[in-house]
Amino acid sequence: MENYDIVIVGAGPVGLVLSTCLGRWGYKIKHVDMRPEPTLTGRADGIQPRSLDFLRNMGLKRAIMAHEPAKVYEVAFWDPSKNGIHRTGTWASCPKFIDARYPFTTLLHQGLIERVFLEDMEKNGVKVQRPWRITAFKNDGKDSTYPIEVSIKHVNGEETETMRTKYLFSGEGARSFIREQLGVKIHHKDPIAHVWGVMDGVVRTNFPDIKMKCTIHSDAGSIMVIPREANMVRLYIQIASSTDKDWNPRKTATEAEVQATAKKILKPYYIEWDRVEWFSVYPIGQGIAERYTLDERVFMGGDCCHTHSPKAGQGMNTAFLDAQNLAWKIHHVEAGFADRSILKTYESERKLIAENLLNFDAKYAKLFSQRLPSAGEVGSASQTSQPIEENEFVKVFKESCEFTSGYGVAYNANIYNWSPSHPAQHPLFLSHTKYETTQRPGRILTPATVTRVVDANIVHLEQEIPVNGSFRLYVFCGDFRVTKKALEDFSSQLTAPRSFYSAFARADKESVSFHERHNPHTHFFTLALTFAAARRADVTDITEQLPETLKRYRDHVYADDVWEPRLPSDTKAAAHRKMGLSEDRGGIVVVRPDGYVGCVVKLVEGPGTVEALNQYFGTFVSKGLGGEEARL
């Protein structure tokens, strides 16, 4: 009987991201899918701005963009008028008050997205076994290393396989065998269910917003328009709702009926079909799984755990982040870095996001029917640390934009996401709620553009460290004349025997390649040093004066000298300013392997900075750090 690190069931977005990450990190994977081949047509297609950050951080954005997807910068709203419909307003997909690298939604057929992951997996020797399905599993603990037995079977044949594994993951979608076997219930947040018709095709029309995302309300019904790659368009039509008098969840419609309805709704504009690529009618309700795992061995994610309306285009994006969240946590446990208990944070973090998504989904419908706020009401772009009074309506509007763009994800305080009630109570932690930094634990790191010193390239700081399973220590070094001693102390404390950094040193530390950029000393931490100075005059010389440990990160030294139009004109160092850190004294932003902020600490002379970090990491790593008292 063969042993695996993980058995993954289902090769949709959630399963593929998990497989891609763990495959890159060298785990032995059995990945099966019931379908004979990847998605051919239809299904999900919207990649949110935040997901593009994620795909780029995985090194896969260029492969996605090579398919020339459609990009949605704005949403248009159409309402009934005397002669049919008229445009009542437009709304940015990702308004300027959100500091996003890619302020648009990218639309591409799910099959093409799947293929990008499949090709990457194959580079690491992971292939999806098709068409196979899971027939049985149990966590019988007969083998303490591989506690789960899993059986799979060829969909059309008699072949079967049985194996043992450390983990089992269900990315099976809404109808999950694993979830049923576990007896995990689906909880319905909003009792309203809908039947949707969805049609992808190439159309001829004089409707002026056919290349925009539109929500159209007319006397003949409602429709949602979503542009696609290759001149295609997707139309969503609500066919029935549980609020209808004659509600029938089995109500259906033919392709011709949906086309006829679309023609009526779009009047006075014409619409004709050159071809229909995909057509489907499906009932969908809101649902959320009550648990994502029972034993931290068998996990679930994606549509298996949460279903909702397609209106906000969130399904695939949430699936991406479910998988990424789980991937690095499994990695940290299996690599001996973290306590097994940290696996509990997968459910607590991701279930909250799904709940927020479902709440949002209900609120979103309501918002559509209200007036839009004016530019003045929404306020200016920059994330300031000033508290701003906002009325409820504007707050909902902003939250909606944040949510649909993917930037609304905010994990609650826990061992990873520092707060004043975190077990690590060192006085050097900086708190967002006290306006000591703009960086909020549990939220994504704010993007910042800087100059890489070694080659003078203008780069995106938040993308400089890839998804590689490492914590990212963004050291904002302020003014080197002020922080020289603090950096020397930081460096010498890092190399102290029981520091978080030394405790997890690479075994092959002495033979690491000269060209290793990210993990010269340890697989679990990468440092990036940003100085509040101009590259040309100053930072090239500063690099030479750095202590050896920091100098080893020569490819991760940056000059904070790029002008940022979002900031006031007295800004000297835009990245420092964006982080809410002193342009003189700097500070350290600890970012989790998935790009979310963990904590922010002061950069001071003496041992304090590393002491604070020892306390923070000491709450979840597998070894005692610092003095005995640091193990909380």
Place this chain on the structure above:
Amino acid sequence: MENYDIVIVGAGPVGLVLSTCLGRWGYKIKHVDMRPEPTLTGRADGIQPRSLDFLRNMGLKRAIMAHEPAKVYEVAFWDPSKNGIHRTGTWASCPKFIDARYPFTTLLHQGLIERVFLEDMEKNGVKVQRPWRITAFKNDGKDSTYPIEVSIKHVNGEETETMRTKYLFSGEGARSFIREQLGVKIHHKDPIAHVWGVMDGVVRTNFPDIKMKCTIHSDAGSIMVIPREANMVRLYIQIASSTDKDWNPRKTATEAEVQATAKKILKPYYIEWDRVEWFSVYPIGQGIAERYTLDERVFMGGDCCHTHSPKAGQGMNTAFLDAQNLAWKIHHVEAGFADRSILKTYESERKLIAENLLNFDAKYAKLFSQRLPSAGEVGSASQTSQPIEENEFVKVFKESCEFTSGYGVAYNANIYNWSPSHPAQHPLFLSHTKYETTQRPGRILTPATVTRVVDANIVHLEQEIPVNGSFRLYVFCGDFRVTKKALEDFSSQLTAPRSFYSAFARADKESVSFHERHNPHTHFFTLALTFAAARRADVTDITEQLPETLKRYRDHVYADDVWEPRLPSDTKAAAHRKMGLSEDRGGIVVVRPDGYVGCVVKLVEGPGTVEALNQYFGTFVSKGLGGEEARL
């Protein structure tokens, strides 16, 4: 005996670009190369900022960037010091006063660049026949359609082929059989010749600028450092010069000798090689072919026509533009659009550029040894229409940056590049020399960022029309309240029977796809309409009011509403302002199929605008335009 549209000899950059363009436009191509396979190591590697524009316009930039090339933003200068060498300054590859989309040089192994073209050619059924070489050709005119007979032979075998062709092109490189057969002489501009050693490899070093482009002068000799993809670096070492007392053009050096020299030059820094990928020693002098063609049937381009030092990284970039220049001109003649006489402009335009390149190459060496100008001397970024007094030194500095970035290409006045002495003398032409526009005929169109109205995408206007053999009519429409009538008149004159636009209408005009963006009416013109207004409020409604002919370009309607930091704060419409056109009255910039400005005309009510354009196009197209008098 088989007939071809063109026989192309040599599959280096110049031959590949020509083959790619003509293959896309449906020509029948025989392409042969002596080498058994594409370049494996070494050779050219620098892609200049302007060439990235070109590659993007060809739709090939993403494929180049997928190889993760190195990017050079700055050049560092090192000079002898007491203990070895020290940095004396740095210099932007493409300083801010050049309005470039990609202000960096991209370094990638020539073989990877060749493969990008080869893959694109295969999509159009063009394959390079290897290893074959040309053995004979003559323009005997025995067949008036296919006047040239060409014989080729397998390099290692007895197989031969003979064919007839309309055109023959030599992209054979410096040692050209075709050039020799034609008896075309090489003229040597600078009598100084050099022997260069070049080495690509992976090194370990503490030299801090190893990822920068550097020119290093030391007491032990001189070296040029160029970073490459995949942690590689290229070193150029001048081994001998014809100015040396003991000059020997056959002087050579071993790999070990070059490494030993590099070690001496780089002191006090160390350098060690992990591996050497390529090493070569070659003599090179400056040379330029006296003719590029004798009969406008047999053409030459690339290294076959011009050789020079590798210092400024210009070879491949000049080759790209040689080929592009020839491709659309052959296409226009063979498609029946242009007089055969226009083929003379290939030599007159491209030979001038090669001469400038050789002059620059000589001047560049001199400049290196002088002090660098200060930022204040170089002046601010924007291209204004104000004449600015500059001292000679700053002028040379600017020209050098323009030249190395590829933006220094400026074709002289001719039938394509309007000037006050052009045969078209209509009073509506706008002249750069009179500061009526910033757009200079013979120079690249200034880049501008605008909002595409149909889908609200933020786009690069200069990239919106691909290399497709069409002239690009950028109509800057100003304020629609002012120009409504002018646009209506322009549209109705376009459709008049003998207009430049109607005279070359597509034969299949009635059955053109609804989704054809670029050539709905004619294969030789594409229109793009930019309004000085905000998309949201205004231009979506303006589109509905356009005359039918213009409305057909619905995918090429833009709102000039994107803020541009290079321009003064009173700017309302940045693209109009950059073109030096009125934000109220607009104007039309005619851009050649290769992206260079042809002429600029006023947009006025009445027939004048199209009359002026009829005059301009009437000087080179194959049909009489407008009234009889318009055929000049």
